[in-house]
Amino acid sequence: MNSVNELELLKSFMPFLPENDQVLTGPGDDCAVLKWNSEFDLIVTVDQLIEDIHFLPETPGEAAGAKLVKRNLSDIAAMGGTPLWGVLTLGASEKSQEYLLAFMKGAGAECAKYNVALCGGDISSLPQKGLVTTFTLAGRVPAGRAVLRTGASPGETLYVTGPVGNSFESGHHLNFTPRLDLAEFMLKEATAMLDISDGLLLDAKRLAERSGVDLLITPETVPLRQGAVLPDALSSGEDYELLFCGKGGLPFPAIGKVLPGTGKVTVAGFEEITSYGYEH
């Protein structure tokens, strides 16, 4: 599915997404935010991990299982949250029991590392050879303090928490560590945030649109992963670093400015952005 179709499709689903008084923030952020108790809000995310889309048949099962969990952990990190529990689904055909066990071992180890309970799931066969998996992950944030995509204001600085680009070739898309370590800092300092899963430019555009601002990115200030090159590194995806806005002088690479606007992203020195990023 190319990016235009996915966005169109998502938009066209909106009339069919009922809400109720449990929902504090619905679709459109890294997690939904839901009522929990006086101290915490509940945050929830779900991601798929599909063989031949998000990993290859030759990817070790443990690495694939870990990636499924870590993609969702990264969404929790992107809200300033702390993960709590998750449920997992496996649809599989012609996968060996050894592979599925390794997959679950990888997913379980990643959950254990962050004290996430893997408390339920569903297993089914598929009509065709392959492996389709999902993980739904819930976490918590202090009540009313989830860092959304909507809070950026003109005059602020745009930051990234680490290098981008060359994720597939370098193995980073399997080896990355979700930035849960930054939750306390982000709850204090970030005005708007998301994680870079689909490429810095596409994710920057999402933040700009949801905040109702423009972003001016200075490409020479963007930290690059070893082997990454501009401009590809700005749109190659699966970086799993956090992109956030805040006051000047914060201890992360400053890669641009927040300007008054309506959702445009400009890269200084590039006349026109033709490809915003990578979507599955």
Place this chain on the structure above:
Amino acid sequence: MNSVNELELLKSFMPFLPENDQVLTGPGDDCAVLKWNSEFDLIVTVDQLIEDIHFLPETPGEAAGAKLVKRNLSDIAAMGGTPLWGVLTLGASEKSQEYLLAFMKGAGAECAKYNVALCGGDISSLPQKGLVTTFTLAGRVPAGRAVLRTGASPGETLYVTGPVGNSFESGHHLNFTPRLDLAEFMLKEATAMLDISDGLLLDAKRLAERSGVDLLITPETVPLRQGAVLPDALSSGEDYELLFCGKGGLPFPAIGKVLPGTGKVTVAGFEEITSYGYEH
């Protein structure tokens, strides 16, 4: 995947399912039960709905989308719960946008009917033609009062809330209404419960094993759906009625007795049960 393999596989996953202090009841029931607040526990379930496994390519999109949500609503009903919110995933290839819209319309309508917020999701392409969907649904039960599979005691009566059998041929597997209307009654009267998704006998065996009792079923007292015949109706699956235990004289069909034991299910008049049910 046949039933033996799925059960073996599930058991072999258990070492990889970490828990934490959020989990009140983990895998092994219709929903996981999690800490929420002083008034309510949170309950969570997830199910897959896969083309050519759980519905056919010619099944209308709205009916398939409704079925995805209703299967999960039935799991909430099986705990005596009230549904609150859910997240949905779609993995699709070579499905028309019209079909996917109809699917979402069906899922959304079913959510709206029960005041369930559809608060997030994920869309991806698949490497092969098909449609793989999942729904994760959360609900609530009064704190400490979820009806588990574990509470049956010898001397109690086994009940079913409605007819079984012939679900596929009759279209019941698409048209059923999850038994959420019975939550108040079940919270008061049911000692152990699950919903019949994989056939009365297989689900009875799960209840018997988890409760550590035997069950003796009198087949002539089991209500049958039009066109259903014994013994097939006891194992054909997708009934989505509730199977529960309680004191004698409750206003539902009494189909058997709870006996001391270790998880055996006996059908009076059938020497030996060779097939317990249907698993996807």
